[in-house]
Amino acid sequence: xxxxxxxxxxxxxxxxxxxxxxxxxxRKKGFAPDGVDGRQPDPASKDLVYxxxxxxxEHREIEDRKAPPVLVIHEVIREQxxxxxxxxxxxxxxxxxxxxxxxxxxxxxMALLRSHLPDEPWRPLITSLGYGxxxxxxxxxxxxxxxxxxxxxxxxxxxxRNRETFLKVLRLWGIVLASNMIGxxxxxxxxxxxxxxxxxxxxxxxxxxxxxxxxxxxxTILKGIFAGWVIALLVWILPAVDDAKVWVIIIMTxxxxxxxxxxxxxxxxxxxxxxxxxxxxxxQYFANFFLPAVIGNIVGGASLVAFLNSNQVIADQKGKENN
Numbered sequence: 437x438x439x440x441x442x443x444x445x446x447x448x449x450x451x452x453x454x455x456x457x458x459x460x461x462x463r464k465k466g467f468a469p470d471g472v473d474g475r476q477p478d479p480a481s482k483d484l485v486y487x488x489x490x491x492x493x494e495h496r497e498i499e500d501r502k503a504p505p506v507l508v509i510h511e512v513i514r515e516q517x518x519x520x521x522x523x524x525x526x527x528x529x530x531x532x533x534x535x536x537x538x539x540x541x542x543x544x545x546m547a548l549l550r551s552h553l554p555d556e557p558w559r560p561l562i563t564s565l566g567y568g569x570x571x572x573x574x575x576x577x578x579x580x581x582x583x584x585x586x587x588x589x590x591x592x593x594x595x596x597r598n599r600e601t602f603l604k605v606l607r608l609w610g611i612v613l614a615s616n617m618i619g620x621x622x623x624x625x626x627x628x629x630x631x632x633x634x635x636x637x638x639x640x641x642x643x644x645x646x647x648x649x650x651x652x653x654x655x656t657i658l659k660g661i662f663a664g665w666v667i668a669l670l671v672w673i674l675p676a677v678d679d680a681k682v683w684v685i686i687i688m689t690x691x692x693x694x695x696x697x698x699x700x701x702x703x704x705x706x707x708x709x710x711x712x713x714x715x716x717x718x719x720q721y722f723a724n725f726f727l728p729a730v731i732g733n734i735v736g737g738a739s740l741v742a743f744l745n746s747n748q749v750i751a752d753q754k755g756k757e758n759n
Contacts, residue, residue: 510749512675514595517588520580521604525611528580532612535579536619539701542570543709544627546693547640560694567693568686570702575674575685582613582700583667586737594743613730616701624708641709647696648706649716653728656698660732661740663697667733668741698729 520528545566553559574581589605627633627641651659670688677684692699707725710716 506745507749509672509675510591510745513588513672514591517590517592520585520608521589521592521601523608525607528608528611529615531578531580532582532615533619534577535574535581535612536616536621536701536705537623538573538577538579539570539581539616539620540623540627540705541573542567542689542702543623543641543644543705544633545569546644547633547637550640550644551636564690564693565686567702568689571670571685571689572682575670576681580612580615582609582616583664583733583737584671585609585612586664586734587668587671587742590738590742594747613700617704617726620701620705621708621712624705625712628709628712641706642713642715645706645710645715648698648703649710649721649725651698653724656725656728657732657735659696659698660700660729661736662695662732663692663699663703663729664733664736664738665740666692666697666736667699668737672741672745698725698732700726700729700733703729 523531546563549563549566550559553562571581573579575584585608589608593601593605628638633641666688670685673684673688674681691697703725704721707716707721711718711721
């Protein structure tokens with residue numbers, strides 16, 4: 437309970453025992469001593485002393501309504517990163533393959549919406565809503581996605597900053613990225629070389645792929661930074677929300693889609709479609725999309741989110757130690 441001490445208190449406010457005082461302004465229903473007809477406190481009074489005795493249930497409600505401290509969020513993500521760094525190679529590979537396949541539903545949903553909507557300036561406002569479907573499956577299903585891993589394993593690395601942890605991070609990134617790409621390629625091959633989807637949807641696949649591939653090298657790096665930044669922020673935010681996780685995922689990924697940012701996994705599925713249909717070759721994909729998108733996603737996720745947010749926690753802890 438916070439208590440305000442007054443510099444000048446009228447002697448009439450002291451009770452008859454002389455040991456303690458009860459301010460007149462506090463003598464209202466629920467706060468006044470027995471037998472005293474209290475008055476409502478005047479909020480405009482400079483001499484107001486307001487002693488609020490909270491019940492246990494009120495304390496619990498306050499705690500429930502407070503956002504978790506940044507240290508708690510940091511520790512949740514750090515523990516997730518520690519678990520990922522310890523996972524066996526085969527487990528990471530299967531999970532990463534599943535994520536690469538699951539992310540294909542982002543492209544499918546956007547293409548289905550695009551093929552059913554007129555070619556109007558407002559169409560991207562609707563089709564971009566489909567971008568989050570793959571992320572919902574991957575994040576809620578706890579599958580391994582490379583851009584998510586640009587944050588979680590970096591927190592343990594920043595905590596220890598040694599060669600052993602750095603090598604574990606590279607191992608995790610290599611396995612997850614490779615398995616994500618295999619899953620992405622398989623998905624793109626299936627939708628490009630089978631009759632699962634009609635011609636108008638395949639046309640939408642190609643249009644989305646050409647839009648993803650249209651940037652130059654530097655432009656893709658910059659768009660990759662923003663994509664990595666937003667997805668890493670999403671990972672950082674999720675421990676602070678419970679019932680709103682689905683909406684947070686949809687809103688944050690909607691921003692990535694609407695901004696045309698370069699996400700390495702979704703963008704790879706989109707550009708792999710161009711590869712499997714003969715529009716571009718694998719060399720062009722790796723040189724013009726894969727490499728700049730990976731660089732951008734790592735910079736946006738590891739540097740702008742993991743490094744900055746981790747260092748604010750470190751600074752807070754050092755400040756507490758000094759005090």
